[in-house]
Amino acid sequence: MKRLLVVGLSIALVYLVYTGTLSVVEVLIAVGIGLALSRVIGVDLVKDESKLSVRRFFEAVKYALKYFTVIEYLAHYSVVKAILSRDPGLKPAIVEVPYYVNSEIAVVTIANSITNTPGTVVVDVDEKRKKFYVHWIFAEAFEGEEARRGVSAEFEEWAKKIFD
Amino acid sequence: MVDPSLLNYVLPVVLGVYGLAYSIYSIVVLRGPTVPDMVLALDVMTVDLIIIYLLIALYYESPMLAIGAIPLASWILLLDFVVAKYLLEVRKK
Amino acid sequence: MIDVLLFVLGSSLMVLSAVLSLIGAVGFLRFRNFFLRLHSATVGSIGGGVYGLVGLALLTLSLDVPGYLKYYIFGVAIVSAALVVFASPTGSHILSRAAYRSGEAAPRPLIRDKLKEAGLE
Amino acid sequence: MIAEALFYLIVFAVGVTIGVSIYGIIVRPHIVKKLVLLTILTDAANVMAVLFGYYLRAISPPVYPGGSLEDFAFPSSAQLREFSSISVDPIPQVLIVTAIVIGLAELIFLSLVAYNIGVNYKTLMINKLEVEEE
Amino acid sequence: MRSRGALEELGLVLSILLGVLLTYYLVRADVVSLTYGNIPLANLYLRAVPDPSSPFTSRSPEVVTSVIWDQRGYDTYFETSVLFIAIIGVLYLAGLGGGQGNSSVSTVIPRVIAKILFPVIVAVSVSVALHGHLTPGGGFQGGSIFAVAPFLYLLVFGRRMLEGKGFRANALVFARSLAVFLITVVGSIVLVVGLLTGVPAFLFQNQPKPQLSPIGYPAYVVLPWGGIFLFSGTLMILNVLEFTAVSTGFTLALVIIDTVTGGRE
Amino acid sequence: MTPVIILLLSAFSAVMALIATIKIVYERDVLKAIIISGVESLFYSIILASFLAPDLLIAYIAVGLGLNSAILLYALRGGERYEE
Structure with missing residues (x-):
């Protein structure tokens, strides 16, 4: 109802x-x-x-505000610098990032947040083993917790708060 | 309330820069070496085109010209899906 | 007073976003590979699209034009910004997946490929 | 002056597009490419017809603008005369809507025919089809 | 790029020449012209269609849609029939059956996003079709926008899911035929009433004509809480019917084409 | 008075549409030709918007960009992708 x-x-x-x-x-x-x-x-x-509650809605609004000011600014800054500089210094790699949320929409929130920040793109999703495969343009780590800290840790925190 | 004549200073600049970006994307679409490149450039071009529609509607001060924006935004991904389906399924044969 | 503020904020957002869109286009010309171009496409569609639509909405809200025009363009700009946020990354994802799997565009300069190591086909 | 030059440039480009797409339809052997060029021919002809109805003073689409519903329902004669002096010509647009519907119907039908040709004769090239039939 | 023969070069030059000649005569004969205003016929339509006191009115501010359904209604009816016959032809060529239901582009992300986009597209298309007599748009435009939503589901989930939502082939054919039939009924009902009561009337007539025919559809209703609801006689009814016909027709065509081309291994 | 910048944008689009048509005629890969025809409908839709035809614009983005390309791609599955 x-x-x-x-x-x-x-x-x-x-x-x-x-x-x-x-x-x-x-x-x-x-x-x-x-x-x-x-x-x-x-x-x-x-x-x-x-799960439809007012608290979750305000969490989503807070997340959107933070995402579109701070996080996007940092990501855009690094990629724009790479585009405009003479020697971009790229380290492209496809890394393996685990996730620990259950509902479908939380997974999609994390994946679209990753893709919407320039510098990282979700190439494939393994739903059985709960892994994203992310093309990362400035790769620092390739798998496990280190990669997760660099790519999706913050998004996952918010997605857990909003949808799980 | 701000006088709409101030738009005459803002809109030509914005429309010009967006038009320039639009033209570069259209050249990329025609040139792009592989098929996914072309489709990707087409996506970004579509986003630019939405803004250009809204700017044209603001220029003529007629809301009816903005009517194409939401439909266009809601199937940016349609061509991606169709091309991806073609690439994945025809390779299988 | 608040109108002038909105106008200035909206027009500066639009100019910033137009410049970002141009930078995305330059990135398309400079990067040599499809998987690198994906990132400059994100710059073009989020930085150049969503911020521009939000700026356009704020700018329209401050103008002295008839109400039906003002609120209509405001609403359309906000809704299409939301749609671009949902739709554009999905398109990038599905396109890159198809390009990788079908071998249409190989991610050539790559220092490590976990997807190949996982053997997910 | 600049506006007129640009407008005639548009007319010229669309006209040459019509010519080139006719050339492509005749010369290229691939059936699907013929269909692609056919849609382009239709599109270019439609845009050309829109250009017929345009003139430089026009600033309004052929829809009577009104603030409220009462304005929509009961416009005065003087308002209508002013509207008709700033609106573009509606008649080409009317004809084109019909043309788009029929073009799409024909495209749906022809594309299924093309698919069936490809399945039955194992090729989509017109010139190879003729060789097989001998 | 392979080398081209001399004959092909000649053909290209000839076709460009055709375009140049076309442009030259169009400009020369003032068919495209920037300085003159509208031609008298355009002015007639633009002034008469929204004007309630004119004998040729349709009581609608949207000149394009009202010319389509009122002044040229008979023509548009047959154009709808052309679309109908094309889809019948597709059905005949295809022969329904076979085809597996699953899809290859489906990871979790497109599945969720398609569910979000579906209601947006449907709401937009219904708005376009319902306000065809007030703002740009109409039955055909709304129908072709609507067709994108089931197409998205078809691409992401496959045919089974679409059938579960009620888009079965038999139901689609039935809805489409019913809509085309109702367009005929709406167009000819004034004529039938005129024949029965002995006053002259026309096919696809919308408003009463002062000297010719005293009967016709009403243009608006006065609402009980004040204000009016303008529906411009047949225009809104025909737009809704055309919306049904075109949307179901395109959905049917896309389902058939997907079934036929996807079922082959 | 129509602003010159909009006319400039439409003139650019018309010329690019012409170039795209020539490229389609000499393109071997039919898949690429179909995608370029989608771009072409984008070019024409900007011309329709700036020459004040919203009725056609809204029909055109649905048909030209969405349905035409999809239907042509389905037809292409019947046979070979490259034209010799």
């Missing part, structure tokens, strides 16, 4: 933003479409209803 409402209202919000008007009929249509869609695919989007 909670799932139906949350997913439906967020779809209705997207609809209203795209439509650009706020009359009564539009809001009714938007809520109707949102609820209908969320009946069909809400089960796919939110597996566990008990």
Whole structure:
């Protein structure tokens, strides 16, 4: 029930933003479409209803703010320096990074956070052994905890707080 | 409220630089030696194109020209998927 | 007062982001390999796209134009920024995976390849 | 002056694109490439038709702009005259929407035909097809 | 690049010459021109279509969609039929059956992201189709945007998942045929009523015409809480029906093509 | 008055579309030709946006970039990828 409402209202919000008007009929249509869609695919989007809480939402907002200011700035700085300098000093390698979260969406959050910072790209995921294979442009370590500390430790902390 | 005529100082600069980046990406797409290179450049070009649409809509002050932005953003990955599927499955034969 | 602040913040974000997009394009020309170009593509799409969309949204919010235009472009810019954040890394991931597995583009300068050592095919 | 030169450059480039894609359709043997060039021919012809409706004073798409729904429903005559002096020509766009639908329908059908040719004759090249049939 | 023969060079030159000639005559005959304004026919459409007092009105601010469904409605109906017949032809050529359900591009990341993108695309497409008479867009545009969402599921999860969501081939064919049939009904209902009551009417007629035909669809309803809801007669109904027809048709075509080409080993 | 910079962008796009067409005609790899045709529809969509045709723009990004390339790639699976 909670799932139906949350997913439906967020779809209705997207609809209203795209439509650009706020009359009564539009809001009714938007809520109707949102609820209908969320009946069909809400089960796919939110597996566990008990995880929908306000605290987790604010954690996500905090994470997004920190990610898009501090972390992205540092990553962009190093890659832009590598692009513009005459001798980039690259050490490209595909390293093996373990992860310790369970839910699918937490895995995807970590993987997309890794890919969205310039310098690291997730090339493959091994779901059975819980390993990411990451193409890292300034490789410092190749496997295990050291690689995890360099690539994904902070993202994983946040993902555990938000989704697990 | 800020006077919209101030946009005349900002928009040409931004549109010019984005247009320059867009043109370099389009040259890369035509030149890129391998297939994944071309698709990757096409992705980034699409992101640039979204911003250019919104800037054009702001220039003409007509919201109807911005209508293509969200659909375009939601299938940046479609061509990637199709090409990846082709590369993976045809190699298997 | 807050409008002027928003305008200045938005336009400086946009100029910064346009320059980042240009740097990403230069990176495409300078790097010689697909797997290195992936990183400059990230610079182009996150630094050059998402920040530009957020800046455009802030800039539009401060202008003295009719409401339907202002809020519409604001909403569209924010939603498409969110979509780019979700969609662009997924595309990079699936493309690099296909390129690696099919051998279409080999990651040539590579100091160690754990994926090959793991033998995951 | 600059604007006119650029506009005629666009018209010229689109016109030559039409010519080159016709050449490619006739000369290249690969069926899928023929289909690619066919879509390009359609696209270029459509863009050319959009260029017919444009003029330099136009700043509005052919949609009557209104703030509220009442403006949409009951425009005055003077407003409409002003609208028609700044809007582009709607008729080419109407024709092109129809053309896009039909082009896509034809492409879906022809691509399945091309696939079946490839499966049955083990090749997609027109010139090799003729040799096999003798 | 292999060397090209003299004949091919001649062909390229000739085709470029064709383009140059085309451009020259278009510019020379003022078909493309920057200085003049609109031609009288364009002005007629632009002024008459949104104007409620004009005899040719459709009560809609969107000139393009209203010309498509009102002034040239009969033509557009047959264009929809062309799409319908093309998809029937695809069905005939393919012969449904076979094909395995799994997919090769599917790691955990695309699976989650496709689930997030699906409702966004559907919401956008419904908005485009429902406001076809107010903002740019319409049935065809909305339908082709919608078709991307099932296509994404098809690429990531395979055909089984799509069938589990209700996109089965029989249901799609049924929805499509029903929509095309209802377009015919909506277009001819004014004519039938006119024949029964003895007043003149036309096929695909939208608003009443002052001297010719006194009957037609209403343009808006007054809402109980004040304000009006404008739906421009047939325009919104036909847009919704066309949206159903085009979206189901494209989904059907993509499912068929994926089944046929993926099932071969 | 239409700003010159938008016209400049469209003129660049039109010329690049012409170059792309010539490249498609002489390209041996048909997969690359299909991707270049996708780029070409991006070029044309920018022309449509700056010449004020939003109705077509929205149909075009759905059809030209999404569906056309996908359908052509499916057709290419029937036979060989390289053109001799």
